[in-house]
Amino acid sequence: MPSLERSLAHGAPGMTPAADTLSDLLTRRFSCRAYLPDPVPRETIATMLSLSQNAASWCNSQPWHIHVTQGAATERLRKAMFDRATADVKGGAMSAQSDLPFPEQYTGVYKERQREVGWQLYEAVGVAYGDRAASARQMLENFRLFGAPHALVITTEKNIGTYGVLDCGSYLGTLLLAAQSLGIGMIPQAAFANYCPLLREFFDIPANRDIVCGASFGFPDMEHPANAFRSRRAAPEDAITWAEN
Numbered sequence: 001m002p003s004l005e006r007s008l009a010h011g012a013p014g015m016t017p018a019a020d021t022l023s024d025l026l027t028r029r030f031s032c033r034a035y036l037p038d039p040v041p042r043e044t045i046a047t048m049l050s051l052s053q054n055a056a057s058w059c060n061s062q063p064w065h066i067h068v069t070q071g072a073a074t075e076r077l078r079k080a081m082f083d084r085a086t087a088d089v090k091g092g093a094m095s096a097q098s099d100l101p102f103p104e105q106y107t108g109v110y111k112e113r114q115r116e117v118g119w120q121l122y123e124a125v126g127v128a129y130g131d132r133a134a135s136a137r138q139m140l141e142n143f144r145l146f147g148a149p150h151a152l153v154i155t156t157e158k159n160i161g162t163y164g165v166l167d168c169g170s171y172l173g174t175l176l177l178a179a180q181s182l183g184i185g186m187i188p189q190a191a192f193a194n195y196c197p198l199l200r201e202f203f204d205i206p207a208n209r210d211i212v213c214g215a216s217f218g219f220p221d222m223e224h225p226a227n228a229f230r231s232r233r234a235a236p237e238d239a240i241t242w243a244e245n
């Protein structure tokens with residue numbers, strides 16, 4: 001199955017100046033896995049979250065709630081998650097306590113894509129094939145928040161169920177673009193959901209809320225090799241079936 005380098009759509013039929021701007025945001029965004037230590041000003045974070053609040057949701061229910069860290073809270077969260085994950089790695093297993101079920105498995109083309117992006121990352125940061133210690137160290141970067149000065153957690157109202165999770169996905173997509181438009185790097189992290197009880201206690205999240213996803217964010221360290229590769233995309237034709245008659 002062919003996969004595409006992501007390319008700007010400038011000049012494609014039907015493009016408008018607004019679509020050009022959107023194309024820039026979409027194609028320049030990437031999951032940022034190394035950050036500068038400088039915090040993002042609180043007003044800029046507030047602007048990012050205010051933009052994201054425009055996301056669409058079923059019945060306009062807006063079931064998302066966002067917990068955001070800065071300063072000492074980020075350092076406390078980094079330490080709590082990193083210590084826990086490091087102990088799990090040493091013990092030979094993650095304790096994986098997620099509010100939402102993780103995918104049972106990726107098969108076929110989905111498995112291929114998962115592998116491809118994994119190898120792109122390993123190649124970029126110099127993890128050799130079969131080097132388990134180095135791949136564990138890279139995996140643990142998730143819990144070091146990739147060095148980011150901020151983290152966030154998105155929760156949904158439990159009794160809205162699957163569609164509440166979908167609405168949070170709509171929010172997450174909007175948030176990633178809002179961040180990009182402000183020069184903020186971000187990475188969504190399902191990895192956080194391994195430690196839902198820890199996060200629930202840390203942020204005092206009530207029992208009626210499910211933790212959907214985490215993210216780390218800040219200003220990207222563009223010199224870091226982890227930020228030097230870009231994931232590919234399948235050709236649009238592979239994801240589209242036209243119904244014409």
Ligand SMILES: Cc1cc2nc3c(=O)[nH]c(=O)nc-3n(C[C@H](O)[C@H](O)[C@H](O)COP(=O)(O)O)c2cc1C
Nearest residue numbers: 029030031117142187188189190191192213230231
């Ligand atoms: C819901 C969601 C959860 C993700 N969880 C993780 C994660 O735990 N760790 C990680 O390194 N990347 C995570 N990612 C980032 C994906 O690997 C990334 O989006 C994908 O490879 C495409 O690359 P791009 O974001 O650079 O375009 C997640 C992305 C999404 C949308």
